[in-house]
Amino acid sequence: MTKFANILVPVDFGAPSRRGLELAVDLARRNGARLTLLHVFDVPVSYAGMGLSPTELLAPMWDAEQEELDRVLAKVRDEIPEVSRETARGVPWREILAFIEQRRPDLVVMGTHGRHGVPRALLGSVAEKIVRLSPCPVLTVRAEDEA
Amino acid sequence: MKRILAAVDLTSTAHLIIRHAVELARSMGGRVRLLHSVVIAPQVPPPGVFVPLTSFRAHELADAARTAMESLEESIPRELRDGVVVEIGHAADCVCEAARAYDADVVVIGAHDYGLISRALGTTAARIVNRMDRPVFVVRPMPTSHVVEPEPVSAKAG
Numbered sequence A: 001m002t003k004f005a006n007i008l009v010p011v012d013f014g015a016p017s018r019r020g021l022e023l024a025v026d027l028a029r030r031n032g033a034r035l036t037l038l039h040v041f042d043v044p045v046s047y048a049g050m051g052l053s054p055t056e057l058l059a060p061m062w063d064a065e066q067e068e069l070d071r072v073l074a075k076v077r078d079e080i081p082e083v084s085r086e087t088a089r090g091v092p093w094r095e096i097l098a099f100i101e102q103r104r105p106d107l108v109v110m111g112t113h114g115r116h117g118v119p120r121a122l123l124g125s126v127a128e129k130i131v132r133l134s135p136c137p138v139l140t141v142r143a144e145d146e147a
Numbered sequence B: 001m002k003r004i005l006a007a008v009d010l011t012s013t014a015h016l017i018i019r020h021a022v023e024l025a026r027s028m029g030g031r032v033r034l035l036h037s038v039v040i041a042p043q044v045p046p047p048g049v050f051v052p053l054t055s056f057r058a059h060e061l062a063d064a065a066r067t068a069m070e071s072l073e074e075s076i077p078r079e080l081r082d083g084v085v086v087e088i089g090h091a092a093d094c095v096c097e098a099a100r101a102y103d104a105d106v107v108v109i110g111a112h113d114y115g116l117i118s119r120a121l122g123t124t125a126a127r128i129v130n131r132m133d134r135p136v137f138v139v140r141p142m143p144t145s146h147v148v149e150p151e152p153v154s155a156k157a158g
Helices: A015-031 A054-077 A092-103 A125-133 B013-028 B054-073 B091-102 B123-131
Strands: A006-010 A034-041 A083-089 A107-112 A138-142 B002-007 B030-038 B081-088 B106-110 B136-139
Touching: A006 A015, A006 A092, A015 A034, A015 A054, A015 A107, A015 A138, A015 B013, A034 A054, A034 A092, A054 A083, A083 A092, A092 A125, A107 A125, A125 A138, A125 B123, B002 B013, B002 B091, B013 B030, B013 B054, B013 B106, B013 B136, B030 B054, B030 B091, B054 B081, B081 B091, B091 B106, B091 B123, B106 B123, B123 B136
Parallel strands: A006 A034, A006 A107, A034 A083, A107 A138, B002 B030, B002 B106, B030 B081, B106 B136
Antiparallel strands: A138 B136
């Protein structure tokens, strides 16, 4: 039995997330691990209070993200048969952390933005919070073009 | 071969960091190099008190640390060992420099204990994660109720 039997990788379709996914897939393949992709639909704050119907505004965005997640899932499944997808709605770091607390993966792989040349800039805010608060080991990886 | 750099602080967390580093080395096909940094704490001596040169003390500390590190390295299976490094300086600087010098594929570091009060990432760990230009594996000690003890690495050491 491998130690990293269950690996969680939050995905948001950005460059750091893709890099994190690549590393997670590599580790899952080498370990024969189960991989879970978690996507959190972050409801844009600017739309709150606009008085528009959530279904009119948000449903197409939700559908588009679901399609993208399915596309990513299909691609990963070629390499990792034991892959599944989960979705949540809300504040990404809170939802990711709640998922971690509930499922207790052996490892969380997070892509990060890096410093962008600003000496004291921190990780991407989501990755930073997960690294700080996760009860499980977290493997952070920067997007290659930012390394 | 992948290069795993495990930064350990010679506390009980070191064993946990090494276990994860060994697991990574096994799963990625690599070896583990252990790193420890000796920090020179700046102190202003009271008037009239003679204090030996800090560099002397630092080297003494480094020698003692190297001995301790070599002992720790014995818990790593022989075929996965890639040496021990002891550096003098601030931990975050030492780890980032050593990672670049070693061209590490992954750097394994420890965070503070997991608990209601101490869930925050340590200052040193946060600096390393923010500055590191390569993957960082953050190990977090768990309370006993959450820990599933893996097979001791020493039992597999060659």
